[in-house]
Amino acid sequence: QKEVEQDPGPLSVPEGAIVSLNCTYSNSAFQYFMWYRQYSRKGPELLMYTYSSGNKEDGRFTAQVDKSSKYISLFIRDSQPSDSATYLCAMSGTGGFKTIFGAGTRLFVKA
């Protein structure tokens, strides 16, 4: 079993929909939780990060962390065709430098 599990999709939604992307993890030492967006043939781009449990909002994006369930989510409101990309969750602990990524979920937003 992988340390971080993420449904690869693809996920296809109409423009304007609310998108929910999720990851589960097994390592309780993870404290930092990140979401990256990766367009085709590009490197990942950090969207937002959260420390420990709770919610964080940035514009149309909201990240949620539930450490008791080992479950994290990214919500995208009013989705746009330009949001079409692969979304990667990533996690790390406080004691080291290694970041563990999920496999990524491919999202398509149809105009």
Next chain:
Amino acid sequence: GAGVSQSPRYKVAKRGQDVALRCDPISGHVSLFWYQQALGQGPEFLTYFQNEAQLDKSGLPSDRFFAERPEGSVSTLKIQRTQQEDSAVYLCASSARREGPSYEQYFGPGTRLTVT
């Protein structure tokens, strides 16, 4: 300023050849990471540098893989005697954070290596 740059962007190597992949991090970033991303997968950690010191190389898949950052800026990932399973995108990332987890990493566009 400029972001992280990587060269070459594409590399085709015959099985058994040696390759060298270059990473130019963001100026002043002390932390530098290499990742391997297979098709349809997330990046997998290979190695980490803080300035010129290689603090973690636990992700390097075999002793054919070698990374260096001799002056604490540009880094090179070298793969000797390439095998077909080495075909992947190799990503470099840098971070301004000096200690602890580097949760804010800036990635380059990657080098796509194809071994034939």
